[in-house]
Amino acid sequence: MSDTLKETQAPRRKTPRASLGSSEGDDIFGTFDVGVARRFLAFLTPHKRAMATAQIAVLIYAACQVAIPAMVGQAVNAAVARDGARLDRTLMIFSAVAVAYAIFFFTAEWLSSRLAQRVIFDVRRAMFAHFQDVSLSFMDKTHVGRIMSRLQGDVNALQEFLESMNGALGDFVMLVGIAAVLLITDLKLGLLTLTVLPALIAIRAVWLPYSKKSFRVARDASSTANSALAENINGIRTVQESRREALNFELYKEKAFENFKAQNGASWMTQIMVPTVDVLTGFAMAVVVVVGGEAVLGGHLAVGVMVTFILYVNRFFEPVRMLSMQYTIMQRAMAAGHRIFEVLDVAVTISDKPDAIPLKDVAATVEFRNVTFGYDPKRPILHDISLTVRPKEVVALVGPTGSGKTSIIALTHRFYEVDQGQVLVGGHDVRDVTLDSLGKTIGMVLQEPFLFTGTIEDNIRYNTAASLERIVEAAKSVSAHDFIMRLPEGYDTPLGQRGRNLSMGQRQLISFARALVADPQILILDEATANIDSFTEQAIQKALKVLFAGRTCMVIAHRLATIRDADRIVVLQQGRILEQGDHDELMANGGLYSHLYTSAHASFDDQVVAVTGDAEFATRT
Known part of the structure; x- marks a missing residue:
């Protein structure tokens, strides 16, 4: 950040502010x-x-x-x-x-x-x-x-x-x-x-x-109308899928008319x-x-x-x-x-400590020590979780929706702070290391990859200085090169908003190539195959083997067949570790994992009621 920008941000007031969602901050007209x-x-x-x-x-x-x-x-x-x-x-x-x-x-x-x-x-x-x-x-x-x-x-x-x-x-x-x-x-x-x-x-x-x-009133009405408009635009696919256009138009027309009356009154x-x-x-x-x-x-x-x-x-x-x-x-x-x-004045709660150290030349390990965490402190998602991922080990996290899988990977990347306990990467508490070095050490591939406006080459390179040769090599490694070359402009093909001019599988392969170019020591996959058809999944599985090679990996998956070859499978339920081991050990134990896997390789969400008998829990999750 430049010195000029730092100057313009200071000094900051120490007094508390109303939240961005309230209108209290708007009631200051006429007051200097x-x-x-x-x-x-x-x-x-x-x-x-x-x-x-x-x-x-x-x-x-x-x-x-x-x-x-x-x-x-x-x-x-x-x-x-x-x-x-x-x-x-x-x-x-x-x-x-x-x-x-x-x-x-x-x-x-x-x-x-x-x-x-x-x-x-x-x-x-x-x-x-x-x-x-x-x-x-x-x-x-x-x-x-x-x-x-x-x-x-x-x-x-x-x-x-x-x-x-x-x-x-x-x-x-x-x-x-x-x-x-x-x-x-x-x-x-x-x-x-x-x-x-x-x-x-x-x-x-x-x-x-x-x-x-x-x-x-005019400012509040304008903010409300803008919020409704932004929500409708962001959810346009859902709107069109459910043919809700007429209802949304009526709802927005009401807010727009209130805004019109308010702006008209202010103008008068x-x-x-x-x-x-x-x-x-x-x-x-x-x-x-x-x-x-x-x-x-x-x-x-x-x-x-x-x-x-x-x-x-x-x-x-x-x-x-x-x-x-x-x-x-x-x-x-x-x-x-x-x-x-x-x-x-919004507090930056996740920031580097004054004496934060960079992560370098450390073992690619992830460790949770008695971690308790909740997005609402009064309602914990994780309860006293202790887990160790060893170097170059592939650990799969499975469990029903709401069991805490995504929370574990979010805490690993320090998107949130733990309420109790410690999260360590490379033997260091994530709160004691710089965020930049943590981000370079850990790579993530999400369920729905986010591609930015620009070319395919720009999206694969992303925040690295990789050459075109390195980008092509990565794309070939994850089986993305062939479909890219079939596009009219190859790697120079411009992408639409969030890459909508590509299929979901193609977007996922590009995100894999991006992760491979970044070359992180620790790789996290969050439902990377959840929205992929069976044919495309074959290419995805080949790409995963390339990505996993020589890296510490944490994988979240609902499809149990996709994580069978993991070194260790951790089964979560209601924020606690229920069982863990490799596929053969868990099958021999006859627990939740074994029951679900034998049920035609079902997902945890498909038959959690049948196995656990907990209909209320299934409803909550």
Whole structure:
């Protein structure tokens, strides 16, 4: 991780946050959170020079805007007095100010936009990097739609604020400058003109509570709609298989309509201030025309001053209107920042200890010492498990669904922390070794392999620096080379999402080739043949023999025939080891494994009730 990225992630607040699934974190509209602002400055710090330059440009163009009406008034007075020389000087200065305004306005807008893009790039990068490190326990209980809402919607709201931030500074400078010039030019008329400000403040005080509620509801509705959309897209295969499209559409239409109403209400609350400001502008203009007109007719006020006041009044409420809108943007950005920092504050529970050591030149062993573990600490999945896998030994884990097989391999790779006991790899507690070295020592092939967007070559190489020759060699070893070469572009064939343009068996063979290229000392297979047809399984079995050669292997399988040749078979039930030994020993024991194997090589789930007589357990699992 780069130093810049580390800077943008710090400092982190120590206060607890609401979970990503709650709406408590959204109820902050209208509140300026100093803590959020301070943390946000950490993202701006690397770009302080660009920000300062943009703000200087804003101040200059705002000063030009304040000066232009005064010069117009001077030009009118010069024209009325028939003072040609004075009029020419005024027009020359006016032209120079107008050119300066155009140049510095463009410069400020360009710098502000570029600054916003750079900061948002840092924010997205920090969030993405953090999500790479958060534990699976967090990902298991957090809806992907809510995560995407943070990564997209909230970041976009922050970008909108950044792009308008310098504009708000310019509007504020204009507002103060115009008020000062009005009072200096004519104190009485200036005070009369500014009498509309108390009314504007009172209106905003009434508007603010309603806007807070409206914006909060809009944000919650948007998050809910996004979650429903993401869930439907992720499960589109199941939706189409069960022909549930119509029902899903009705369910989503309801959420989308609620989002529409909420966004419409928020938009109405945003826009209501525009006509309000217009009415106040008209009232202030009427004051200038009536009072100023009488003063001009009475000879107490110059015509140029009258024109200057009219122009200033017309300009005065434009920054008021813009500041009202930018305040709304700031409210949204504050909520977005709060939610973004919720993401960055998610605890990284699985991380390297300060004195973690790399795994190298160690025996490829896996040992569980009195391990108790549960995804919910109150409901353990594993109970006091003790198990040793020796170097180059193939150990098969079998048992009914819910018996703890997948939990054992997850703990071996330290995806989760044990509640009690120890998990050791190479003789070292997995909590005492670096995650990088653990990941290189242990390779995994899952039941449904995940292939990424890219070519077949990219997916086999994955996170190694393997040459094409090494990739082809690995593909040949696992019987994947022939079908790859039959594809239109061979190893350069681009894969669709998750490799959907390949069959399940072909995807599994590519995942085997990937594991072979990575060359781990310990290999874990989690139901690698569960979704494979019998014909393809023959190729898979040949590939497995290549993968197993010279490696310590842990294999999970429901099909008992697929693990008959394992050095040792461990039978699990309800989170405990029921029996273990090789195939012949377990058959001789006449236990659960023997009963299931003699039942036409059934799986544990097929006949667990018949063997154990535990119908309630079968229902639970």
